[in-house]
Amino acid sequence: MVQCPSESAPLRRNGFTFKQFFVAHDRCEMKVGTDSILLGGWADVSDITGKILDIGSGSGLLALMLAQRTTDSVQIDAVELDDNAALQATENFALSPWAGRVALHHCALQSFAAQTSSRYDLIITNPPYYQPGVECRNPSRGTARYTSELSHQTLLKHARALASNKGKMAVVLPCDISADFMQLAAGEGWFLLRHTEVAEFANRAPHRALMLFWRGARVTAVRPIDYS
Secondary structure, eight states: OOOOTTTTSSOOSSEEOOOSEEEEEETSSSSOOOOHHHHHSSSSSOOOOEEEESSSSTHHHHHHHHHHSOOOTTTEEEEEEEEEHHHHHHHOOOOTTTTTTEEEEEEEEHHHHOOOOEEEEEEOOOOBBBBSOOSSSSSHHHHHHHHTTTTTHHHHHHHHHHHHEEEEEEEEEEEHHHHHHHHHHHHHOOOEEEEEOOOSSTOOOEEEEEEEEESSSSSOOOOEEEEO
């Protein structure tokens, strides 16, 4: 939930105010957006007692949303490659009520996976999805938007290695590429548990897919698609 500032409080224009925390994003190429807010509120954390991993954390929004929704025993690691975003996420974490249980790792997912022995009950990500094409003038924005640094195949492979035995993964992507992603996910041993498609208006086709996978036995019955 978003908390509106009181009339006496100065309006902060360099980020986004939530119920229990503020996320500054002025140094991040990808600002706080609807996709991550939807995913952070939609992801099921009711049975999470171990660790959570946020891949491509940006400003740290998803890590903070899940910290707000989980108990103090849950530790959250966030991985971010971009220098400015990593610094901003670190500052956002330090200023939040959960500074003691949210940690930023400034590196590529591939490096993090090679170095850590941690395994995660939930992995959450709002990944890049544009195929490499026209070069971005700003390399940081290109990294956040294009799959050249982190392909979906690479994401799924490392996420599987980092997940606990029955770990889950929550992802948001455009609807028009979600079917391909689900096929890739199945090939890496991720099976769909829940699928919600989101439309901007009731009379428009859905444009975003929220997907929850798990690293367990193949699911024989998937919860029907929700439309929101």
